[in-house]
Amino acid sequence: MELLHSIFFVPFIEMVAYPDFFIQVVWEGFVAGVLYSLIALGFVLIYKASGVFNFAQGIMVVFAALALVSLHEMGVPAWLAVVLSLGIMAVLAIGVERLVLRKLVNQHEAILLMATIGLTLVLKGTGELIFGGEPKPMITEELGLPTGSTDWEVFDGIVIFQHIDIAAAVIALLMVIALGVFFSKTRIGRALRAVADDHQAALSVGISLNQIWAIVWFASGIVALVTGIMWGARSEVSFALEIIALKALAVLILGGFTSIPGAIVGGLMIGIGEKLFEIYWGTLFGSGVEAWFAYVLALIFLLFRPQGLFGERIIERV
Amino acid sequence: MLYREAGQFKTSYAADQALLPILQDRIGLLVILVLTFVLIPMFASEFFIGTIMIPFLVFALAAIGLNILTGYAGQLSLGTGAFMGVGAYSCYKLTTLFPDINIILLILSSGIFSALIGVFFGLPSLRIKGLYLAITTLAAQFFLEWCFIRIAWLYNYNDSGAIEVPQRTLFDVAITGASASATTRYLVVAVLVAVLTLVAANVLRGRIGRSWMMIRDMDIAAELIGIRPLYAKLSAFAFSSYYCGVAGALMVFLWLGSAEVEVFDINHSFLILFMVIIGGMGSLAGCFMGAAFIWVLPIIIREIPSVIGLDMLAATTQHINNIIIGVLIIFFLIVEPHGLARLWQIAKEKLRTWPFPYAST
Amino acid sequence: MTTQAEMMSIEGRNDMPADTEPYAQPAVRTEELLSVEHVSLSFGGVKAVTDISFNIMKGEVRAIIGPNGAGKTSMLNVINGFYHPQEGVINFKGKPRRRMKPYEAAASGIARTFQNVALFKGMSTLDNVMSGRSLKMHRGFFWQILHVGPARAEEIRHRRRVEEIIDFLEIAHIRKQSVGKLPYGLQKRVELGRAMAMEPELLLLDEPMAGMNLEEKEDMSRFIIDLNTEFGTTIALIEHDMGVVMDLADRVVVLDYGKKIADGTPQEVQANQNVIDAYLGVAH
Numbered sequence: 001m002e003l004l005h006s007i008f009f010v011p012f013i014e015m016v017a018y019p020d021f022f023i024q025v026v027w028e029g030f031v032a033g034v035l036y037s038l039i040a041l042g043f044v045l046i047y048k049a050s051g052v053f054n055f056a057q058g059i060m061v062v063f064a065a066l067a068l069v070s071l072h073e074m075g076v077p078a079w080l081a082v083v084l085s086l087g088i089m090a091v092l093a094i095g096v097e098r099l100v101l102r103k104l105v106n107q108h109e110a111i112l113l114m115a116t117i118g119l120t121l122v123l124k125g126t127g128e129l130i131f132g133g134e135p136k137p138m139i140t141e142e143l144g145l146p147t148g149s150t151d152w153e154v155f156d157g158i159v160i161f162q163h164i165d166i167a168a169a170v171i172a173l174l175m176v177i178a179l180g181v182f183f184s185k186t187r188i189g190r191a192l193r194a195v196a197d198d199h200q201a202a203l204s205v206g207i208s209l210n211q212i213w214a215i216v217w218f219a220s221g222i223v224a225l226v227t228g229i230m231w232g233a234r235s236e237v238s239f240a241l242e243i244i245a246l247k248a249l250a251v252l253i254l255g256g257f258t259s260i261p262g263a264i265v266g267g268l269m270i271g272i273g274e275k276l277f278e279i280y281w282g283t284l285f286g287s288g289v290e291a292w293f294a295y296v297l298a299l300i301f302l303l304f305r306p307q308g309l310f311g312e313r314i315i316e317r318v
Numbered sequence: 319m320l321y322r323e324a325g326q327f328k329t330s331y332a333a334d335q336a337l338l339p340i341l342q343d344r345i346g347l348l349v350i351l352v353l354t355f356v357l358i359p360m361f362a363s364e365f366f367i368g369t370i371m372i373p374f375l376v377f378a379l380a381a382i383g384l385n386i387l388t389g390y391a392g393q394l395s396l397g398t399g400a401f402m403g404v405g406a407y408s409c410y411k412l413t414t415l416f417p418d419i420n421i422i423l424l425i426l427s428s429g430i431f432s433a434l435i436g437v438f439f440g441l442p443s444l445r446i447k448g449l450y451l452a453i454t455t456l457a458a459q460f461f462l463e464w465c466f467i468r469i470a471w472l473y474n475y476n477d478s479g480a481i482e483v484p485q486r487t488l489f490d491v492a493i494t495g496a497s498a499s500a501t502t503r504y505l506v507v508a509v510l511v512a513v514l515t516l517v518a519a520n521v522l523r524g525r526i527g528r529s530w531m532m533i534r535d536m537d538i539a540a541e542l543i544g545i546r547p548l549y550a551k552l553s554a555f556a557f558s559s560y561y562c563g564v565a566g567a568l569m570v571f572l573w574l575g576s577a578e579v580e581v582f583d584i585n586h587s588f589l590i591l592f593m594v595i596i597g598g599m600g601s602l603a604g605c606f607m608g609a610a611f612i613w614v615l616p617i618i619i620r621e622i623p624s625v626i627g628l629d630m631l632a633a634t635t636q637h638i639n640n641i642i643i644g645v646l647i648i649f650f651l652i653v654e655p656h657g658l659a660r661l662w663q664i665a666k667e668k669l670r671t672w673p674f675p676y677a678s679t
Numbered sequence: 680m681t682t683q684a685e686m687m688s689i690e691g692r693n694d695m696p697a698d699t700e701p702y703a704q705p706a707v708r709t710e711e712l713l714s715v716e717h718v719s720l721s722f723g724g725v726k727a728v729t730d731i732s733f734n735i736m737k738g739e740v741r742a743i744i745g746p747n748g749a750g751k752t753s754m755l756n757v758i759n760g761f762y763h764p765q766e767g768v769i770n771f772k773g774k775p776r777r778r779m780k781p782y783e784a785a786a787s788g789i790a791r792t793f794q795n796v797a798l799f800k801g802m803s804t805l806d807n808v809m810s811g812r813s814l815k816m817h818r819g820f821f822w823q824i825l826h827v828g829p830a831r832a833e834e835i836r837h838r839r840r841v842e843e844i845i846d847f848l849e850i851a852h853i854r855k856q857s858v859g860k861l862p863y864g865l866q867k868r869v870e871l872g873r874a875m876a877m878e879p880e881l882l883l884l885d886e887p888m889a890g891m892n893l894e895e896k897e898d899m900s901r902f903i904i905d906l907n908t909e910f911g912t913t914i915a916l917i918e919h920d921m922g923v924v925m926d927l928a929d930r931v932v933v934l935d936y937g938k939k940i941a942d943g944t945p946q947e948v949q950a951n952q953n954v955i956d957a958y959l960g961v962a963h
Contacts, residue, residue, distance in 0.1 A: 524830060525813065528809065528810055528813070536799060539797040541780070542784075545813055
């Protein structure tokens with residue numbers, strides 16, 4: 001009885017009793033959610049265009065951010081470091097396309113997935129070798145990103161909004177809009193959708209798969225860099241991010257693997273849900289539920305709606 | 319020429335279906351067995367046995383477990399580390415509760431708990447396939463890891479959160495705990511692994527193993543034949559998790575001597591997966607090859623610089639290790655998705671006609 | 680039971696060119712094995728089949744024909760349990776079934792092959808055909824572990840039967856080969872072998888001759904006829920080659936745009952104006 005009470009009543013009472021705290025928690029969750037969404041966005045781009053699930057997306061985020069920070073450490077001015085980092089991601093994209101994707105063109109998706117797992121290892125080892133393994137701070141100010149915070153007095157209390165978090169949300173929104181427009185209005189965007197649908201058909205109308213894949217991986221690299229910057233601005237840039245990136249998988253389950261709005265909605269749901277669960281129900285379980293909440297939520301979703309909220313329903317034809 | 323089947327006629331279906339129908343293969347196995355049970359214990363150093371052979375066997379067993387699930391039944395799993403952990407913690411609790419029962423019996427029993435948990439987390443596989451299923455195994459991995467920390471009962475409310483293995487004996491010889499010699503432990507592990515490998519080989523060539531392979535290749539067609547996906551998938555999860563659980567118990571009790579949660583984390587799940595990929599999915603021999611490869615490679619990489627005369631940090635070798643394994647995975651997937659095992663098979667095929675360059679088989 | 684006249688006509692089938700004179704009328708079959716009653720199936724808004732009714736008698740060879748997209752494969756999928764019709768009932772061996780699962784269909788005696796061969800590409804020919812015996816293997820887990828005694832004896836017993844089928848289909852020379860590497864025609868034969876291994880009462884064949892040359896078609900036809908006459912298997916087949924249909928089928932049902940437009944013996948159907956229109960593409 002006590003237990004039921006603490007599950008179904010107490011948390012909500014707490015939420016209402018301290019509304020400013022509640023808003024803070026929701027905001028924190030929202031911010032984390034935005035970052036999950038960004039990572040998921042990178043996955044969706046590649047999956048949508050090539051049907052490959054890029055396990056290395058997380059490490060790409062770390063790699064991009066580390067490249068940026070290390071270049072700056074060596075004395076390169078911020079704006080140039082950004083350009084060079086983008087260049088590095090472009091080279092990476094072309095390299096992956098040429099050395100890995102091209103050779104595995106018609107293979108089963110599980111094989112491609114495992115190839116990206118191998119890629120993860122390569123990037124991890126290379127990243128650690130070149131950039132060193134210690135965490136580094138992000139060059140937030142040099143990039144012109146806002147620091148500081150704003151206090152909002154509400155409900156007899158205070159909610160604190162970090163400027164960087166607001167910036168992250170805005171930037172993420174802009175990126176989603178830009179990608180959405182790109183996919184639906186431009187020629188390349190159309191080609192990407194064609195490739196996602198049917199490789200052979202796309203080939204037969206003259207679309208170059210190799211070019212498209214390189215472009216997509218580069219786009220994903222851009223997203224990875226932005227994600228890395230935003231994430232690094234909140235905490236540091238370190239390889240721990242790679243494991244957090246696995247949560248993006250859960251995001252994709254909720255949102256669907258091929259949907260950009262789905263990645264956003266899924267990311268926010270997981271970010272906010274995770275935080276709320278940890279703060280208000282966490283005491284029942286002990287701490288650390290954030291480690292698995294996302295996956296369990298995804299699991300439940302999978303049982304009832306395997307294609308996610310926005311994904312395409314898979315009909316198996318014989 | 320060496321590896322010819324010519325002259326070896328099978329006069330019964332039983333002979334044809336034997337595990338190793340070809341004489342040369344049988345001789346090869348005999349050699350391996352002699353090496354394992356006689357030569358190595360007699361001539362190898364304690365260090366070699368303790369830090370190379372025992373882990374190799376333990377990982378090979380875990381790889382067999384994962385290979386059954388992923389390579390034979392086609393259900394991708396990223397939760398191997400956690401299932402090993404379930405086996406290890408079960409064994410620890412069992413021996414705490416029943417200190418007088420033979421530890422080997424307990425090790426074999428602890429696999430059952432792993433199997434049960436494996437079946438539970440395998441239930442979604444009835445509705446979910448491929449990548450989505452991998453994500454549910456991730457849920458298992460992280461949730462179980464969390465349990466290992468949170469549920470203090472598992473590690474006997476020990477302050478450090480780690481488990482220390484108590485001494486246990488077999489026929490009055492210490493086989494676990496600080497006083498057990500590497501050779502003794504090695505022999506126990508070797509026997510258990512050999513027996514379990516035989517069991518796996520038998521199951522895989524029979525009705526159940528075939529049903530797993532059918533589910534892997536085309537589960538729709540499997541249903542057509544009358545295979546019930548429920549039984550096939552859950553039995554794969556059960557069997558696989560049992561093996562991983564026993565491997566986990568062996569790892570803690572007969573190799574490490576103690577364990578913290580990190581020992582069963584996601585990186586270990588990936589480690590075993592790499593062994594399976596490189597060794598060859600769907601091949602028992604491949605499990606051993608992959609385990610040997612992934613376990614021995616870092617050691618070789620560590621030694622090479624000092625042999626050449628270069629100075630290298632341990633961390634650096636770890637990074638180079640990662641790069642090499644990553645490149646090899648990609649390489650294998652491109653060139654030979656069936657891993658070392660298939661390369662070995664191809665080599666044997668070539669041996670059939672060597673030294674003649676052309677001949678039809 | 681086949682009459683003398685029928686036996687002669689069956690044996691003479693291979694010798695007679697498709698367009699010559701009458702065959703002996705097939706014996707009147709009395710036992711109904713399967714009936715499809717007012718079955719309708721749609722996917723989303725697309726109607727695959729609408730209000731189809733026909734039956735299959737025990738022991739006969741029933742052809743299902745029609746232009747592409749007529750709903751023939753969907754019909755087979757419904758009989759098999761892959762798709763569940765929104766309306767209508769399937770009666771098999773006297774029992775009504777509507778939401779059957781594929782493995783239930785298999786267990787009750789229905790086997791099938793596919794247009795795009797649905798073999799287990801990672802396994803050998805022998806293993807693929809052996810897989811058809813799965814339903815008949817019962818030895819439990821414990822015996823499987825040891826692979827001695829009952830489990831082993833069971834494997835050997837089934838192996839014997841499977842080898843008979845392999846001999847019958849003349850694929851003994853490739854039995855250890857991985858099926859993924861076999862040419863298409865042989866793959867189809869292996870698939871037939873797997874279906875035969877199930878010893879079904881009703882065998883559904885989806886375009887078994889697709890992609891074959893004349894010689895391969897003759898071989899396949901011979902197998903199908905032998906299956907029907909020697910083993911007594913009832914056969915339903917989807918087929919495009921009219922010559923094959925005329926030769927093999929006892930009765931034919933014709934579908935077009937998801938509806939049944941004709942049902943009868945091959946000669947009746949051949950002369951039916953609706954059928955001719957459908958194939959010639961006359962608008963209706």
